[in-house]
Amino acid sequence: MNVVPLSYYLGVSALMFILGALGVLIRRNPLVIFMSIELMLNAANLAFLAFSRSFNVLTGQIFVFFVMTVAAAEVAVGLALIVIIFRTKHNIDVDIMSSLKG
Amino acid sequence: MNLTLILFLILAAVAVASAIGLLVSRNAVYAALFLVLNFATVAVFYLLLGAPFIALAQVTVYAGAIMVLFLFVIMLLGAEKLPRAVGLPWQRPLAIALAVILTGEAVFLLVQRLKIPVLLANPGPELNSTATLQSLASALFNQYLLPFEVTSVLLLVAMIGAIVMTKREKGEQG
Numbered sequence: 001m002n003v004v005p006l007s008y009y010l011g012v013s014a015l016m017f018i019l020g021a022l023g024v025l026i027r028r029n030p031l032v033i034f035m036s037i038e039l040m041l042n043a044a045n046l047a048f049l050a051f052s053r054s055f056n057v058l059t060g061q062i063f064v065f066f067v068m069t070v071a072a073a074e075v076a077v078g079l080a081l082i083v084i085i086f087r088t089k090h091n092i093d094v095d096i097m098s099s100l101k102g
Numbered sequence: 103m104n105l106t107l108i109l110f111l112i113l114a115a116v117a118v119a120s121a122i123g124l125l126v127s128r129n130a131v132y133a134a135l136f137l138v139l140n141f142a143t144v145a146v147f148y149l150l151l152g153a154p155f156i157a158l159a160q161v162t163v164y165a166g167a168i169m170v171l172f173l174f175v176i177m178l179l180g181a182e183k184l185p186r187a188v189g190l191p192w193q194r195p196l197a198i199a200l201a202v203i204l205t206g207e208a209v210f211l212l213v214q215r216l217k218i219p220v221l222l223a224n225p226g227p228e229l230n231s232t233a234t235l236q237s238l239a240s241a242l243f244n245q246y247l248l249p250f251e252v253t254s255v256l257l258l259v260a261m262i263g264a265i266v267m268t269k270r271e272k273g274e275q276g
Contacts (some may be wrong), residue, residue, distance in 0.1 A: 004110045004150070007212050012114045012147075014208040016140075018201050019121040025197035031130050031176055035137050038168065039121055042144055045156075053151045058234075058241050064156050065242070068163050069253045073260035075168050079175045080264035086179050 009050035016043035028093050030082050034075065041071050110150065117143040130182045134172050141165040155235050 016039055023036030045064045052060025086092050120143065123136035141164045148157035176182055242250055 022201040049151045076260045076264045080267045
């Protein structure tokens with residue numbers, strides 16, 4: 001039954017995390033950047049659960065639970081920010097948000 | 103070849119492919135749908151790892167609530183396609199090069215540290231299907247009660263913040 005090695009799960013998790021980081025770096029749409037952040041959080045969750053199973057402890061699952069809650073809160077606030085930025089600038093391209101530049 | 107391993111490999115391919123799809127799709131709605139697919143495959147990973155509660159929470163909270171919020175905002179703002187802006191020309195190649203370096207480091211670490219593939223432990227009595235939920239709940243409400251309560255405060259603050267920020271002032275145009 002349990003033939004999938006831990007390192008395979010860690011490999012998938014690492015790949016997903018790297019793709020998420022790449023998305024944050026190269027995309028211009030803040031909504032897609034947010035989605036990439038969610039992808040990275042998800043990759044971290046996968047690693048947590050793989051280790052939790054590997055060491056046979058429940059703490060990993062509880063931590064994943066908290067990560068999910070924090071992600072939900074983060075998305076709510078982030079999307080609200082995007083909505084008000086769109087309302088004032090009528091564009092949400094991240095390159096345009098440079099008002100704080102010195 | 104074991105059935106679980108085959109299932110894992112297919113799911114891994116789907117997860118990575120949908121992540122790449124999120125990365126390259128021009129339309130933000132397609133990106134969101136790719137992300138939903140990714141969340142669903144990760145939920146099946148959680149089932150394989152013996153965490154049915156987390157898998158269902160993943161489907162309802164992530165693929166359900168969060169992604170609906172995303173799609174709602176994308177369609178509200180009409181932001182599915184942004185006009186091509188002139189960014190920094192060297193940013194994209196540099197980002198890809200850095201990602202390749204990071205991948206190399208991850209592969210190196212995995213090969214170096216885990217030369218012998220570590221097999222996953224058999225689920226003990228604590229991690230076994232129906233007992234999991236009970237022990238998860240008792241750990242959450244005894245040992246981790248304070249973080250749990252802090253989480254509720256965090257959610258309340260996020261909710262109030264989102265409402266206050268998006269509330270229109272009286273007489274404001276928009």
